[in-house]
Amino acid sequence: MNYYPIYLNLMDKRAVVIGGGKVAERKIQGLMEARALITVVSPELTEKLHQYYKAGNITWKKKTFSAEDIKDAFLIIAAANDPEVSFAVKKAAAPNQLLNLADNPEESNFILPSVYKQGKLSMTVSTSGASPTLAKKIKQNLASQYGPEYRDYVDFLYDCRKWILQEITDSKLKKYLLSAITEREFVTSTNRQKDFKDLLDKWNQS
Numbered sequence: 001m002n003y004y005p006i007y008l009n010l011m012d013k014r015a016v017v018i019g020g021g022k023v024a025e026r027k028i029q030g031l032m033e034a035r036a037l038i039t040v041v042s043p044e045l046t047e048k049l050h051q052y053y054k055a056g057n058i059t060w061k062k063k064t065f066s067a068e069d070i071k072d073a074f075l076i077i078a079a080a081n082d083p084e085v086s087f088a089v090k091k092a093a094a095p096n097q098l099l100n101l102a103d104n105p106e107e108s109n110f111i112l113p114s115v116y117k118q119g120k121l122s123m124t125v126s127t128s129g130a131s132p133t134l135a136k137k138i139k140q141n142l143a144s145q146y147g148p149e150y151r152d153y154v155d156f157l158y159d160c161r162k163w164i165l166q167e168i169t170d171s172k173l174k175k176y177l178l179s180a181i182t183e184r185e186f187v188t189s190t191n192r193q194k195d196f197k198d199l200l201d202k203w204n205q206s
């Protein structure tokens with residue numbers, strides 16, 4: 001399968017997860033970070049999911065799946081540990097709903113990658129279903145190359161790029177600055193604002 005990678009904005013979108021086990025828990029954590037409106041349909045929940053329910057982070061329908069549970073869903077994840085349930089979810093879903101069956105990528109219209117995040121920086125790894133374990137290993141390798149320092153650094157890039165696009169009209173200077181701030185010394189710098197000002201001064205003097 002030739003998948004099309006995409007980053008979804010799920011803010012306030014209805015997401016329904018069928019099943020309340022380990023796999024559902026992992027997928028729900030991602031959905032919570034994306035601020036989706038999450039409903040979990042399951043007779044039981046893991047301890048963590050129960051905490052999220054108690055804290056009001058998710059809605060819990062304490063029942064087995066039935067077709068009306070996904071009526072208004074933008075995105076659906078079936079993780080109930082029963083192929084019959086996956087089949088029933090697939091049958092009930094409309095063709096234009098986003099559907100992931102955790103046990104059946106072929107019958108899903110999207111799959112999930114392994115995700116590594118440091119603030120605004122995120123990296124996603126997929127093996128198109130060949131080996132989720134390899135995807136996880138590669139993610140761990142990335143984590144050792146792009147540490148927590150990238151969180152502040154990418155925030156700096158966000159602000160700095162906004163400033164450059166607003167303030168700099170000379171296209172050569174704009175291109176130079178947008179590239180210079182991604183050089184290694186900016187990642188490790190202890191005073192990025194000063195280093196940036198130095199760059200500008202140097203350009204103006206030349």
Ligand SMILES: C[C@@]1(CC(=O)O)C2=NC(=C\c3[nH]c(c(CCC(=O)O)c3CC(=O)O)Cc3[nH]c(c(CC(=O)O)c3CCC(=O)O)/C=C3\N/C(=C\2)[C@@H](CCC(=O)O)[C@]3(C)CC(=O)O)/[C@H]1CCC(=O)O
Pocket residue numbers: 026027100101102103104105110111112113114115125126127128129130131132133135136139
């Ligand atoms: C990346 C990650 C994201 C996430 O789930 O959030 C993810 N699986 C993860 C882990 C993982 N999954 C499994 C194991 C046990 C070892 C093994 O079986 O290999 C481990 C390892 C572990 O848990 O350590 C078992 C498994 N997974 C699938 C099946 C069904 C099948 O293949 O038919 C079965 C057999 C179930 C069974 O037989 O019972 C299917 C899928 N799993 C996917 C994603 C999609 C393809 C992604 C890709 O290949 O790139 C896809 C197609 C659909 C989907 O779920 O979207 C997450 C890493 C989280 C992290 O980074 O920490």
Ligand SMILES: NC(=O)c1ccc[n+]([C@@H]2O[C@H](COP(=O)([O-])OP(=O)(O)OC[C@H]3O[C@@H](n4cnc5c(N)ncnc54)[C@H](O)[C@@H]3O)[C@@H](O)[C@H]2O)c1
Pocket residue numbers: 018019020021022023024041042043044045046063064065079080081082083085102103132
């Ligand atoms: N995609 C992945 O990353 C991945 C990884 C491992 C396993 N899996 C697959 O994901 C599924 C779930 O695995 P798990 O380890 O979380 O299982 P689990 O047994 O821990 O959890 C299953 C959950 O589904 C609930 N459930 C059972 N019948 C239901 C029904 N009719 N309606 C609603 N909820 C129901 C149970 O109460 C339980 O909460 C399995 O099919 C497994 O093959 C996928």
